[in-house]
Amino acid sequence: MRELVNQSRKDPKLRSNIEEGIEHFGSDPVPGIMASVIADPGSDGNLMCSIWLAYIGHAAIPHLVHALGHPDGRVAMFAGKTLAAIEGGSRHLLQALESRNPEIRYHAAGALQGCAEELRDALPRLCEFMSKEAAASDGSGDDTPWRVARNLAGVIHRMGTNAIRPMEKLLSSPNWKVRFSAVSALGAWKQDDEGGRKPIKEALPVLRSARAKEKHELLQKAMDLAIGELSGC
Numbered sequence: 001m002r003e004l005v006n007q008s009r010k011d012p013k014l015r016s017n018i019e020e021g022i023e024h025f026g027s028d029p030v031p032g033i034m035a036s037v038i039a040d041p042g043s044d045g046n047l048m049c050s051i052w053l054a055y056i057g058h059a060a061i062p063h064l065v066h067a068l069g070h071p072d073g074r075v076a077m078f079a080g081k082t083l084a085a086i087e088g089g090s091r092h093l094l095q096a097l098e099s100r101n102p103e104i105r106y107h108a109a110g111a112l113q114g115c116a117e118e119l120r121d122a123l124p125r126l127c128e129f130m131s132k133e134a135a136a137s138d139g140s141g142d143d144t145p146w147r148v149a150r151n152l153a154g155v156i157h158r159m160g161t162n163a164i165r166p167m168e169k170l171l172s173s174p175n176w177k178v179r180f181s182a183v184s185a186l187g188a189w190k191q192d193d194e195g196g197r198k199p200i201k202e203a204l205p206v207l208r209s210a211r212a213k214e215k216h217e218l219l220q221k222a223m224d225l226a227i228g229e230l231s232g233c
Helices: 002-008 012-023 029-039 046-067 073-084 089-096 102-136 144-157 160-170 176-186 201-213 217-231
Strands: none
Touching (some): 002 012, 029 046, 029 073, 046 073, 073 089, 089 102, 144 176
8 A cells, every 4th residue: 555655646646636535524634534434444435544544644643553442443453554554654553562452462463564574673573572472372372462473473474584583592482382473473374465475485494493392282283384384385
């Protein structure tokens, strides 16, 4: 979406169409656009609302950050994805990972997958967040801390080979849930429509070495699966 917004700033016709849509919401359009989304979170028209807010940019950020905590997950997801489309929005999503509200952390982590390319300098911080969430999980795979850790594993996976060394360190953690999150980050995620997820074949030696030492049965199975999938890529 960010590419579309950037393109619109250069294309007079596209820019005119977007600005015309924004004008319908008056001189202070952000509250009105957000109210429209909240009133009908499932509307197909919310894609246009996201484009409008991303085009508005920084003035929309406080409203979007606040909406990350909305009780309707569709609104929270909308806010996260729109923040990821705004230049500098990733910084606010990173800050949201420090929230005491686990749902805010969950949606922020999910949205960060859309702007992983600009987060390379934040990789140590992302690893810290992921290991903290994994350690706080109850191990069921369904609780919110694990869902946050899983989303962060997706962000880290998009770092490609840069993720190998920090994940190798986490694979030696005494906490099996932290080790599991590292396997998730290195495993063979399905490539998405934007090509953001690609197999990290270079991680195979690290995973094989960790598998030879692993004693936790569930984690052994996860490692075997990851190694098998990466070997077949």
